[in-house]
Amino acid sequence: MEEKRYLTFALGKGRLAKKTLELFEKIGITCEEMQDPDTRKLIFVNEELGLRFFLAKGPDVPTYVEYGAADIGVVGKDTILEEARNIYEVLDLGFGKCRMCICGPASAAELLQHHEQIRVATKYPRIAKDYFYNKKHQTVEIIKLNGSIELAPIVGLSEVICDIVETGTTLRENGLTVLEEVCPLSARVVVNQVSMKMENERITKLIRELKKVI
Numbered sequence: 001m002e003e004k005r006y007l008t009f010a011l012g013k014g015r016l017a018k019k020t021l022e023l024f025e026k027i028g029i030t031c032e033e034m035q036d037p038d039t040r041k042l043i044f045v046n047e048e049l050g051l052r053f054f055l056a057k058g059p060d061v062p063t064y065v066e067y068g069a070a071d072i073g074v075v076g077k078d079t080i081l082e083e084a085r086n087i088y089e090v091l092d093l094g095f096g097k098c099r100m101c102i103c104g105p106a107s108a109a110e111l112l113q114h115h116e117q118i119r120v121a122t123k124y125p126r127i128a129k130d131y132f133y134n135k136k137h138q139t140v141e142i143i144k145l146n147g148s149i150e151l152a153p154i155v156g157l158s159e160v161i162c163d164i165v166e167t168g169t170t171l172r173e174n175g176l177t178v179l180e181e182v183c184p185l186s187a188r189v190v191v192n193q194v195s196m197k198m199e200n201e202r203i204t205k206l207i208r209e210l211k212k213v214i
């Protein structure tokens with residue numbers, strides 16, 4: 001008999017992974033060893049269901065999925081837009097909801113209206129570029145940072161930032177505000193394009209079941 005092929009899942013480490021596993025549990029997909037907070041293991045197998053899971057840095061999830069190292073990934077829409085990989089986005093899981101926004105001190109609002117040549121600090125240069133160049137037709141200088149983006153306008157690195165806003169607490173506590181909204185974000189399921197054909201039955205069944213519980 002032909003051996004059953006594992007379906008491999010790449011999950012973005014952190015907040016999304018926990019919620020994803022809770023959701024999978026609702027449709028009978030469990031992976032106990034993955035729940036152990038002290039484990040340093042990188043890959044987990046559920047032999048019975050023929051599934052494998054691994055945790056990766058969020059921005060690497062679309063890469064694993066594009067190359068077929070994972071059949072399925074769960075990752076934020078922000079990462080999908082920024083990485084722009086050749087993958088199918090098949091389902092909005094409805095959690096991890098937040099917004100990609102242009103933020104800054106309230107005084108920066110007019111710089112956006114008058115299409116000034118301003119500096120935009122962000123962890124998401126592709127999203128920022130697309131927004132300013134293709135949607136707003138405003139020429140800006142984009143400065144790539146790797147975290148704590150809110151610092152940039154405070155210390156004078158940039159006039160505004162393009163960043164994720166969830167509760168708005170970080171902005172509030174730093175005297176900044178949302179100036180414009182770029183797009184809404186949430187956790188999405190992505191699928192490798194070849195797997196979608198070769199494992200269509202298993203993957204569509206999984207998506208159908210997930211849809212019922214979200």
Ligand code: PRP
Pocket residue numbers: 123146147148149150163164165166167168169170171
């Ligand atoms: C994200 C984002 C904001 C913050 C927004 O940062 O970049 O800084 O969360 O959340 P809030 O609206 O609820 O305050 P994250 O904590 O992921 O870390 P980072 O600054 O290193 O990107």
